[in-house]
Amino acid sequence: MSRTSFHFTSESVSEGHPDKVADRISDTIVDLFLSKDPEARVACETLTTTNRVVLAGEIRGKGIWENGAWAPGIEAEIETAVRAAVKDIGYEQDGFHWETFEFSNYLHGQSVDIAVGVDAAEGKDEGAGDQGIMFGYASNETPELMPATLAYSHRILRRLAELRHGGEKALEPDAKSQVTLFYENGLPVRATSIVVSTQHAKGMSQGDVAALVKPVVEDVLPKGFITNETVWHINPTGVFEIGGPDGDSGLTGRKIIVDTYGGAAPHGGGAFSGKDPTKVDRSAAYACRYLAKNVVAAGLADRCTLQLSYAIGVAKPQSIHVDLHGTGKISETVLEEKLLGLIGGGTPRAIREHLGLNKPIYARTAAYGHFGREPEADGGFSWEKTDLVDQLKALA
Template identity: 85%
Template sequence: MSRSSFLFTSESVSEGHPDKVADRISDTVVDLFLARDPEARVACETLTTTNLVVLAGEIRGKGIWENDGWAPGIEAEIEAAVRAAVRDIGYEQDQFHWDTFEFINRLHGQSVDIAVGVDAAGDKDEGAGDQGIMFGYASNETPELMPATLQYSHNILKKLAEVRHAGGTLLEPDAKSQVTIQYEDGKPVRATSIVLSTQHAKGRAADVADFVKPLILEVLPEGFTDADTVWHINPTGIFEIGGPDGDTGLTGRKIIVDTYGGASPHGGGAFSGKDPTKVDRSAAYACRYLAKNVVAAGLADRCTIQISYAIGVAKPQSIHVDLHGTGKISESVLEDKILGLIGGATPRAIREHLGLNKPIYARSAAYGHFGREPDADGGFSWERTDLVDQLKALA
């Protein structure tokens, strides 16, 4: 039996964290390629460090990589898009500047062995881009149907970024937040600890705490902190050297930040840098979509869904639903019926149902892939709650 009273903690990292810089660059490449060819295949990994950005991975697509080489002009477009992404984050530092870092592109054509297993041919449907297990989760503890610890950690950093982008001179791009919450009867009741480490302008360490604390309080529920809440703001005392100059960044190293802050299992696959034929990404989005709709329909307070795949095989190998003892519907009923609501959850059915073959991914690279508002152009389509009526009919 699960505990109802406990402490739980989640962390988030800002768009300027070196790993998130890498994620943003990788997803910028995905968007660039999908804009040219909605059926493009992309697996782009990025490494960032002091004044250096390196791309590596496998790609395929019309107007991108054809006949074992780059299409005319695309290499210059890639570099321009990468530099623009870093500029948008805000890096204009001596040791990491969007206009002057060294850029190395080592992307190359996709393996034919992978392509033959994944591509549709004859009567064979498009297969999964890899084997693996994917999880989705939702909880009614926040309006976004996300774990409160992670949602509030994200909200803190989004607020600081908003202030910084509006023209502030104190805060720099790199930051990390962490929120510990006391739960009573399974519900979040108060923050016991708040940790923030944020990069700041040179010589301004003493100004940080007084500046950021009111901003943090703005994004937390009223009364969520009290006299006993422990605050740690820049606990090392100084944070001037940040971003890729302070630490190396790699695509896909913040998978818990990207998903549920540790409140749910994780299959291990990263999202950023992958086109939506990769079920690491698209099936994880589908799992979140289904779990969120279950909770939005009032069929459970919490829901975890797992789906598994085999490389080159379209049909999922298994589905598991866990309502954590809060369900108002049989988990076996959901396991039997829910995938049918999205065409059986084959890779192509997921992509078509959620409209994933679009350049919508760079915006997801920071502050979580989940708990966001769906965009009019199809971004965050997996956050829609348009299955609620169909799910209620199953109860």
């Protein structure tokens, strides 16, 4: 029997965390290429360090990489887009400045072996870009159907970023948060520990930083969650003036638990950022979240974990597994039989078409989570829609 009373913790990192700078740059490249060719293939990895950004990976697409070479003008567009992304985050520091960092681009053409296996051809549907397992999760403990510990960790950092972008000079881009909640009868009831570390202007004390951070946390968490027993750690190292890529190197895809469910659900291991939507690491993980969220939104369970698996070059999923954690009002077997039919069978192309993923909508996903966000008018976060609810209720 599962426990109903326990502590659980999740963390988040800000848009200025060095790994998130790398994710943002990689997804900026995805958006740039998809804006030129909706069928572009992109696998872009980014390294950030003191005053340096390095791109590597494989790409293909009309107006991008053709006949073994860059299309005219595209290399300059890439660098311009990368610098604009870093500027938008807010880095204008001696050790990392959007205008002066050294930039190296080692992107190159996609392997023909991969292309043959993945591309659609006569008598063959588009195959998965790699083998792998993907998970989706939803829980009714928050309105966005996400784990509360992660939802609040994200909100704290988004609020601090809003203050910074709004002109608060004391705050710098790099930050981390961590929220520990006590669950009673399976639901979060109070915060037992709050950890926030944020890069700050020179000369500030821990007390100065705490005076900025504590009101934000208290406003984000539900009334009554902060008690006299809540343990606070605000900038526990004492000083956090050197941050971002100058303080630590950053790499694409190193914050996969922050990107997904904060440790409350399994993760297949694949990162999202820098990958076009033919890569099932990304698109199938979005489909898993979409299905799991709709199951919970339909009232068929309080919690739902869903797994899909794929083989490289093969269109049809190898398996589907649904776990309702003992909260289901419908058979898990029924869901396993019916869910994929609601999204065209779960093939890579069917997922992309159902969710409208061949659009430049990915840079915005690079910080504060890929899930638990509001669907947007231009197709962003389409996997957060709950438009399958009526069809799912009919199965019960």
